[in-house]
Amino acid sequence: DAKTTQPNSMESNEEEPVHLPCNHSTISGTDYIHWYRQLPSQGPEYVIHGLTSNVNNRMASLAIAEDRKSSTLILHRATLRDAAVYYCILRGSGGSNYKLTFGKGTLLTVNP
């Protein structure tokens, strides 16, 4: 499976933007980049996903590098409720790469 690399932890202040990086140098042309987050004592929650172009939704923005070997999840104004583990995952279509394989993710701490 194609792998992703994320920092173990990051810290932010409330109401400031947060940029969570993810490296995926072995990404294939059909792999989608997915981001999920997991709040304490809850199941993972979908945040955003994209293939080649940058994406925006009500929760976040996803910036994808032109060579697709890295991406950045952007939380525009962090709140205390955004404190969670954020997972960057590649998911392909068909074959064995359809699996959503979770790594350790980035633990985001938001300071009041």
Add this chain to the structure above:
Amino acid sequence: ETGVTQTPRHLVMGMTNKKSLKCEQHLGHNAMYWYKQSAKKPLELMFVYSLEERVENNSVPSRFSPECPNSSHLFLHLHTLQPEDSALYLCASSQDWISGANVLTFGAGSRLTVL
């Protein structure tokens, strides 16, 4: 009720017990998944079902037995478990299992403790 619902939320069982975890989705999805999350470990995919047919068994011991009677319900039957099987068991669903664009919706999980 909407989303993915898992019951029970907490379960304590002895090693000789037989119990079941239940998952129900009201999203009209065709694929359902079981994941295991042990303490301080990443989520591990256990099983994938598509339209009630198992399409993935990720080398899971036979003491875990999944059942998918219809596309809305998924069970995980547990028997003769070991203490190291204590974990958070998460159910998820998606529109289909093969497309990379598909998004998974997770339940809140069932916290299992094996004594």
